[in-house]
Amino acid sequence: MRIVKGVGEMQNFSREQRAKGRTIGLVPTMGFLHEGHLSLVREAVKQCDCTVVSIFVNPTQFGPNEDLDSYPRDFERDKKLCEKEKVDAIFFPQEQEMYKKPLTFVEVKELSRLLCGKSRPTHFQGVTTVVAKLFNIVRPHRAYFGLKDFQQFVIIKKMVDDLNFDLELVGCPIVRERDGLAMSSRNHYLSPEERKQAVVLNRALSKAQKMFGSGEKNPRKVRKAVLDCIAATSSRVDYVEIVDSESLQPVQEIKKGNLIALAVFFGKTRLIDNRLFE
Amino acid sequence: MRIVKGVGEMQNFSREQRAKGRTIGLVPTMGFLHEGHLSLVREAVKQCDCTVVSIFVNPTQFGPNEDLDSYPRDFERDKKLCEKEKVDAIFFPQEQEMYKKPLTFVEVKELSRLLCGKSRPTHFQGVTTVVAKLFNIVRPHRAYFGLKDFQQFVIIKKMVDDLNFDLELVGCPIVRERDGLAMSSRNHYLSPEERKQAVVLNRALSKAQKMFGSGEKNPRKVRKAVLDCIAATSSRVDYVEIVDSESLQPVQEIKKGNLIALAVFFGKTRLIDNRLFE
Numbered sequence: 001m002r003i004v005k006g007v008g009e010m011q012n013f014s015r016e017q018r019a020k021g022r023t024i025g026l027v028p029t030m031g032f033l034h035e036g037h038l039s040l041v042r043e044a045v046k047q048c049d050c051t052v053v054s055i056f057v058n059p060t061q062f063g064p065n066e067d068l069d070s071y072p073r074d075f076e077r078d079k080k081l082c083e084k085e086k087v088d089a090i091f092f093p094q095e096q097e098m099y100k101k102p103l104t105f106v107e108v109k110e111l112s113r114l115l116c117g118k119s120r121p122t123h124f125q126g127v128t129t130v131v132a133k134l135f136n137i138v139r140p141h142r143a144y145f146g147l148k149d150f151q152q153f154v155i156i157k158k159m160v161d162d163l164n165f166d167l168e169l170v171g172c173p174i175v176r177e178r179d180g181l182a183m184s185s186r187n188h189y190l191s192p193e194e195r196k197q198a199v200v201l202n203r204a205l206s207k208a209q210k211m212f213g214s215g216e217k218n219p220r221k222v223r224k225a226v227l228d229c230i231a232a233t234s235s236r237v238d239y240v241e242i243v244d245s246e247s248l249q250p251v252q253e254i255k256k257g258n259l260i261a262l263a264v265f266f267g268k269t270r271l272i273d274n275r276l277f278e
Numbered sequence: 279m280r281i282v283k284g285v286g287e288m289q290n291f292s293r294e295q296r297a298k299g300r301t302i303g304l305v306p307t308m309g310f311l312h313e314g315h316l317s318l319v320r321e322a323v324k325q326c327d328c329t330v331v332s333i334f335v336n337p338t339q340f341g342p343n344e345d346l347d348s349y350p351r352d353f354e355r356d357k358k359l360c361e362k363e364k365v366d367a368i369f370f371p372q373e374q375e376m377y378k379k380p381l382t383f384v385e386v387k388e389l390s391r392l393l394c395g396k397s398r399p400t401h402f403q404g405v406t407t408v409v410a411k412l413f414n415i416v417r418p419h420r421a422y423f424g425l426k427d428f429q430q431f432v433i434i435k436k437m438v439d440d441l442n443f444d445l446e447l448v449g450c451p452i453v454r455e456r457d458g459l460a461m462s463s464r465n466h467y468l469s470p471e472e473r474k475q476a477v478v479l480n481r482a483l484s485k486a487q488k489m490f491g492s493g494e495k496n497p498r499k500v501r502k503a504v505l506d507c508i509a510a511t512s513s514r515v516d517y518v519e520i521v522d523s524e525s526l527q528p529v530q531e532i533k534k535g536n537l538i539a540l541a542v543f544f545g546k547t548r549l550i551d552n553r554l555f556e
Contacts, residue, residue, distance in 0.1 A: 100439070104385070105384070107382070108382045109382075128382075137442045163384070165414050166414060166415075
């Protein structure tokens with residue numbers, strides 16, 4: 001497995017792979033890999049000749065009072081995990097290499113202002129800009145993203161379509177802990193008590209699905225039940241919304257395929273989760 | 279010579295060329311080709327195995343009161359000219375194919391607000407977005423731009439660097455009519471009287487160079503002389519500025535390699551021109 005730090009070296013590696021007719025799969029991550037990331041890696045390894053995992057804690061997608069400095073990092077552990085999964089290369093650039101007095105930003109308007117974008121107004125611009133860079137550096141045939149960050153996936157999909165990136169996006173299902181908590185590097189921040197309480201998110205989403213399954217189509221009623229569920233814990237809701245899964249606009253009546261998405265603070269830790277109604 | 283209208287077809291064509299190990303040169307144009315464009319085409323044909331000319335009058339780079347509707351078009355003539363120059367393919371997409379409810383924009387901040395950006399605030403965002411799309415669709419090894427649009431070249435260069443596009447930008451010198459007027463599709467709009475007056479732009483720039491050549495380094499004095507020169511015609515100055523050729527910021531003292539750039543209206547027609555001090 002190669003560890004590639006330079007942008008030029010990564011572009012050369014990709015060019016060589018392509019010249020040999022090998023397909024490239026990219027799994028963009030911020031490291032501190034968990035089973036969620038590894039499910040993406042396994043999918044890439046299965047579908048592509050050459051799998052590249054990028055590990056870069058991207059500063060531009062963090063707001064001024066967010067957790068950039070404390071974001072968990074463990075490159076040695078990540079390296080072992082990637083090796084075990086038969087990853088071909090880790091792209092592990094330094095910040096100075098990725099950002100040299102940058103002035104260029106890729107923005108997906110409207111979608112980036114909804115849901116998580118309301119409390120994190122510059123977040124998605126940071127994401128789309130770095131993902132555009134990674135696409136140009138790694139030149140993947142397929143790129144893999146987890147659907148826990150559902151809005152991120154919708155926004156990147158729109159960017160790929162609008163800017164005609166010649167690649168296929170693959171969205172992979174949320175991977176959960178045994179008790180239902182969606183895997184996230186940020187779970188690491190939770191105190192034991194917060195960790196216990198955080199299962200409420202998945203329970204609340206299941207409750208929403210159960211209500212829809214029993215015929216309830218009123219988003220206000222379902223949302224209310226979800227909020228009541230969460231209110232039983234000492235957490236702070238950022239948002240709970242029921243939206244169209246493409247436009248991310250609130251729906252008047254819940255239909256199959258609509259999305260319920262939420263963000264909730266446990267202490268200082270902001271967790272997100274979501275579910276498509278089925 | 280192939281005429282390619284579909285984005286997917288163009289991407290396939292490029293993929294095939296690359297698979298054969300052939301280098302691709304892209305000359306992005308808005309059509310109505312003149313000797314300036316053809317000089318880019320000749321450079322591409324000389325340097326690359328496969329030359330693609332894109333012809334697309336990009337609506338998003340025109341402001342609301344600009345000349346989108348009247349912009350001159352003559353595809354049959356363009357086709358003949360390209361054929362004669364041994365172009366391999368013309369990419370000639372339709373607007374509906376290029377823009378499907380787009381929400382994604384590529385913006386190069388700061389640089390896009392200076393010079394032409396002051397009177398055309400959304401222009402460069404339209405340019406960088408469509409050029410990013412063309413780069414992803416045609417996937418050139420080299421892309422050719424004329425230096426009449428000097429600011430455009432600086433901005434696209436910054437975009438290529440910031441977003442890590444894996445290609446080489448080639449800037450080609452301004453091609454002028456016999457009397458010195460820089461070639462432009464917009465010269466077509468000029469009345470015979472305006473056409474005569476428009477030579478003042480190149481004369482004024484030559485005057486600036488002559489002053490610098492004689493030791494004058496004060497940008498205010500040189501600018502004043504240029505404005506005086508232009509004032510002898512019935513035109514309206516949009517701007518005349520002497521700037522650093524990378525940052526596009528005004529200089530306090532003129533040095534070799536600095537840029538003098540201007541935009542001037544003759545009637546309703548806005549012409550631009552520039553010169554590097556040598």
